[in-house]
Amino acid sequence: MAVLKEFTKGLWQEMPPFRLLLGLCPTLAVTNSAENGLGMGAAVIFVLTLSNFLVSALRRFIPKTVRIACFIVIAASLVVALELLMQAYAYKLYEQLGIFVALIVVNCIILGRAEAFAAKHNVADSIADALGIGLGYTIALTFLGSLREILGNGTWFGMSVFGESFEPFKIMVQAPGAFICLGLILAGMNWLTRWQNRRKGAEFISIGCQGCSGCTACHTAGKEE
Secondary structure: OHHHHHHHHHHOOOOHHHHHOOOHHHHHHOOOOHHHHHHHHHHHHHHHHHHHHHHHHHOOOOOHHHHHHHHHHHHHHHHHHHHHHHHHHOHHHHHHHOHHHHHHHHOHHHHHHHHHHHOOOOHHHHHHHHHHHHHHHHHHHHHHHHHHHHHHHOEEOOEEOOOOOOOOOHHHHOHHHHHHHHHHHHHHHHHHHHHHHHHHHHHHHHHHOOOOOOOHHHHHHHHHO
């Protein structure tokens, strides 16, 4: 159950770009298409999972005074391996992502999960955390890239969506479009979270406190509603 909890938290509760606001540079820079978003997400999953595994496995042998430097060396080695693999098997995607593949080394998600989680937990939990956070990051980038590509080009993964008569909003595949779409997504998620919290509060008042004489907690919750 603990492993499942660590995995699922990254899919919504701690989704990096939309909840933790981490990894925003590649989120804004490479998501002009769904393919780029999926490719960058898959690259981060590769580095993050292996990084968490190695940091967790070696955490008892890494001196605390040099732990950050060791984490960076681990991440940098994995990114070099990733670059070689992409150059061999996905060169077109490697060219599209450009410098942002190399910059995975300094992605806040990689170092942040190594320091905040993998260095303090066992290997199984660390891998589950990496897979959940990485998959959540991939979903976020693919969704943002899909939204921008559909509105900006009228295509999805290169396939036509609206036909030749569609007049695309070219701004969506340019830099301002990334900020516009990200802002709309963040606003939508914040609204949904507030709506869920209000609903939980209403259920607590109507169900959880039936028959009470009106305690301070209920009275306060009622005022907030």
